Amino acid sequence: MSESTEWGTEVVIAVCPHCDWRYLVLAEKATLRCPHCFAADLEPVTEGVEQLPYVRPPELVTPFTVSKTTADKRIEEFAGGIPFAPRDLNPAALRSRVQPLYLPMWLVDGDVSATWEAEAGFDYNVVSHQERYSDGSGWATQQVQKTRIRWEPRVGQLERHYDNIVAPALEQHAALEQALGVYALDDAQPYTADALERALVRLPDRAPEAAWADAVPAFQAAAGEECRQAAGADHIRQFRWSPTYTNQHWTLLLLPLYATYYLDDDGEPRPVLINGQSGRVFGVRRASMQRAQRSALVIVAIAAVIFFLSLVAGVAGLAAPPLLVVAGSGGVLALCVGLGAIIPIVRAWQFNRKPVETL
Amino acid sequence: MTETFPPPGFIPTASAIPGIAVYAPAPEEAEAQPEIVEFKCPQCQAMTAYSVADGGLRCTYCGYYEPPTRTLVGKGAQEFEFTVETLAVASQAHGWGEARKEVQCQNCNARATLPPGRLTHTCPFCGSNRVLQQDAPQDALRPRFLIPFKIEADACRPIAEKWLGSSWMTPKSLKQSTVAGFTGIYLPYWTFDAVTQAEWKAEVGHHETRRRYNASTKSWESHTVTVWRWESGQVRKFFDDVLVPGTARLSGVLLSQLQNYDTHALVAYEPQYLAGFLAQAYDVPLEKAWEEGREAMRAATRDTCRGQASTSRIRNFSMALDFSDESWRYVLAPVYMTVFQYDGQPYQVMINGQTGAIAGQRPVDWNKVWLVVGAVVAPGALLTLLGVLAIVLGLLLPPALGAAAVLLVPGIILLIIGGIIAFTIVGKARRMSDV
Numbered sequence: 163m164s165e166s167t168e169w170g171t172e173v174v175i176a177v178c179p180h181c182d183w184r185y186l187v188l189a190e191k192a193t194l195r196c197p198h199c200f201a202a203d204l205e206p207v208t209e210g211v212e213q214l215p216y217v218r219p220p221e222l223v224t225p226f227t228v229s230k231t232t233a234d235k236r237i238e239e240f241a242g243g244i245p246f247a248p249r250d251l252n253p254a255a256l257r258s259r260v261q262p263l264y265l266p267m268w269l270v271d272g273d274v275s276a277t278w279e280a281e282a283g284f285d286y287n288v289v290s291h292q293e294r295y296s297d298g299s300g301w302a303t304q305q306v307q308k309t310r311i312r313w314e315p316r317v318g319q320l321e322r323h324y325d326n327i328v329a330p331a332l333e334q335h336a337a338l339e340q341a342l343g344v345y346a347l348d349d350a351q352p353y354t355a356d357a358l359e360r361a362l363v364r365l366p367d368r369a370p371e372a373a374w375a376d377a378v379p380a381f382q383a384a385a386g387e388e389c390r391q392a393a394g395a396d397h398i399r400q401f402r403w404s405p406t407y408t409n410q411h412w413t414l415l416l417l418p419l420y421a422t423y424y425l426d427d428d429g430e431p432r433p434v435l436i437n438g439q440s441g442r443v444f445g446v447r448r449a450s451m452q453r454a455q456r457s458a459l460v461i462v463a464i465a466a467v468i469f470f471l472s473l474v475a476g477v478a479g480l481a482a483p484p485l486l487v488v489a490g491s492g493g494v495l496a497l498c499v500g501l502g503a504i505i506p507i508v509r510a511w512q513f514n515r516k517p518v519e520t521l
Numbered sequence: 522m523t524e525t526f527p528p529p530g531f532i533p534t535a536s537a538i539p540g541i542a543v544y545a546p547a548p549e550e551a552e553a554q555p556e557i558v559e560f561k562c563p564q565c566q567a568m569t570a571y572s573v574a575d576g577g578l579r580c581t582y583c584g585y586y587e588p589p590t591r592t593l594v595g596k597g598a599q600e601f602e603f604t605v606e607t608l609a610v611a612s613q614a615h616g617w618g619e620a621r622k623e624v625q626c627q628n629c630n631a632r633a634t635l636p637p638g639r640l641t642h643t644c645p646f647c648g649s650n651r652v653l654q655q656d657a658p659q660d661a662l663r664p665r666f667l668i669p670f671k672i673e674a675d676a677c678r679p680i681a682e683k684w685l686g687s688s689w690m691t692p693k694s695l696k697q698s699t700v701a702g703f704t705g706i707y708l709p710y711w712t713f714d715a716v717t718q719a720e721w722k723a724e725v726g727h728h729e730t731r732r733r734y735n736a737s738t739k740s741w742e743s744h745t746v747t748v749w750r751w752e753s754g755q756v757r758k759f760f761d762d763v764l765v766p767g768t769a770r771l772s773g774v775l776l777s778q779l780q781n782y783d784t785h786a787l788v789a790y791e792p793q794y795l796a797g798f799l800a801q802a803y804d805v806p807l808e809k810a811w812e813e814g815r816e817a818m819r820a821a822t823r824d825t826c827r828g829q830a831s832t833s834r835i836r837n838f839s840m841a842l843d844f845s846d847e848s849w850r851y852v853l854a855p856v857y858m859t860v861f862q863y864d865g866q867p868y869q870v871m872i873n874g875q876t877g878a879i880a881g882q883r884p885v886d887w888n889k890v891w892l893v894v895g896a897v898v899a900p901g902a903l904l905t906l907l908g909v910l911a912i913v914l915g916l917l918l919p920p921a922l923g924a925a926a927v928l929l930v931p932g933i934i935l936l937i938i939g940g941i942i943a944f945t946i947v948g949k950a951r952r953m954s955d956v
Contacts, residue, residue, distance in 0.1 A: 277526050286604055287604065287605045288602050288603050288604050288605070288847070289603045289604075289605060289608055290603070290843075290844050290845065290847060291815060291844045292842070292843050292844070293815075293841070293842040293843075293844075294839070294840070294841050294842070295819070295823060295838075295839060295840045295841075295842070296837075296838070296839035296840075297837060297838045297839070301819065303815075307605065310602070314545065314546070315545075315546060316534075316543055316544065316545055317526070317528060317531055317543075317544045318536070318541055318542045318543045318544055319526070319541070319542040320540065320541050320542075321540045321541075322540045322541065388538055389541055389543070391538055392536040392537050392538040392541035392543050393534075393536070393537075393543045393545075394535070394537055
């Protein structure tokens, strides 16, 4: 499908044949590696596009505030400090595969009419006292003011329109939020086609009907805050209402993300994600047991060579006794070096005992 | 959610956001309080007054009875916080107005001028009772609660006579004096509640017995030393209904002796309770009274802190104290007062109108007092004098020195004991007559 009107530029829908994630991409980027599973290249969808759900243009975009340079620094920090890191887990490889990506969230507008009731809290000051006493100087009094809250019941009616109430558009939204942190949605800007020039857009896999359950508490929170302001209160609690929703309109909000990956010991791609707004990095940092084992084998081989040379010196020592000292020392050295072979394996094992972060 | 909208008792209030209507509970309408409430019997037009025996209004002529409309509130009587606004208003106000009030009796048209703070008036010509209800600067600063009289005026005389005869220091002729004319008056009181949270530390002395070797006597000796150790602790203390008089026109010492009021008996203010009694508005402002209340609370908290120490030997004591949950009430409490004359001097007597506790000034027969003081001090003085004479005699006849010791030691001890008793008697006598 080629779309140019709603999105402001030529886009196509591409799907990953491995994980079935769907993306909106510029036509020339339709064959990129899937930034989710990194197991296959994307394939443009040419048939049945009309039946694909939730292909709606976004209304707002949270811009990338983490530059490519900053993202590279985060990658270097991520890849550093891992003993016997997988060969592919290096900054250069990670940097070369970085793919900017937008994650979707639903934005819903709607009219609400409701009756509501709540307890409105009003701050007021009381005068209190703090006193100090000592045998030498007697009492010293200090007057202080303390703020208290007076709670009063309020009821009311509400006829309001609410814009841009957010709700998750991905089934993995909660896991992504836990991994990457919460995005500051106040920074969102109106969508322009430029956004697609630099990044892919993940398509929602959650229907508005499913997301509505998450939007309702957000509507209630927005209404509660407005009712607090309407009542001129400083606080509100026990807010309850019986709302009727009409004229719902759904659009998308895009959240920025950098995605890259490395191949682990088994050649499986491991994703590394960077929050495009806060710079928080998420990925699996594991030492390569294969590399540790190889290092151990090299050490064992060196120990074997030393032992062999010691044996030779021992045989020669039968003829020239001073060589027996060399043979003895060589044997001890070979033993020490051989025992040292366990160090790489233990080190890698210890590092991998840390909690593994997976998405 | 409520089924009817708006719920009963809610009225529209201002909303800061268009599209949102806000309803708040309708404010309680302040009862229209007539400036002067007159008490007349609806049956015979004679005067009515509060009857302590019946607990309501009673006509002294036809027996008509009207029970009070308000109920017992006790400790649940509403308390007020020390808000910035209340303190600002209370610091300027003094009860119910400062100016003298001129009232005209609607029964006989006689005019009378009342002093500031007087809340009731009984016409001296026709005897009709009225209660004045002037505006207060804040509703909380009206007397909202009171403790009704429980002791009848007739009971005051026997209480006073028993009290007058209860001390040997009073003149014998006083027992024949008449202490009558008790006037019931509602006095203003502030009640305070608060929680004190204190942290203290001090050096506490502990006696320890130690042994040391005395080289000169070549023996081990025991001696006691005081070892000082730092101790600390925390105290949380709740104070409920600490009473502070709202008037400085009466003796604080006498009032403090009457202050065993039971606030469980508090009732909501109703002018009927005041009919036939005098009533005084406060002249000690809230903040000043609270200062006095705080002093009592912090002293009690300090005593509790010191009591936590493991011994009573304490030095370098210090503490930090925070007040919280402070609240106050303005109440009226019943007192009977009278002044009796003795030997041309006036003596004031007060009786707690709820409990019957009595306090007051009593004349002192100082001849009697000095006689007793002399009798108490004389044995010690005599023995001491004889002991001194025996010492002088012992200079000539050394065996007399033994008798001197026998006389002097108990003499001095008796003299000291007699002196203490005499000092206590004189102090008590002075307090009786000079309050």
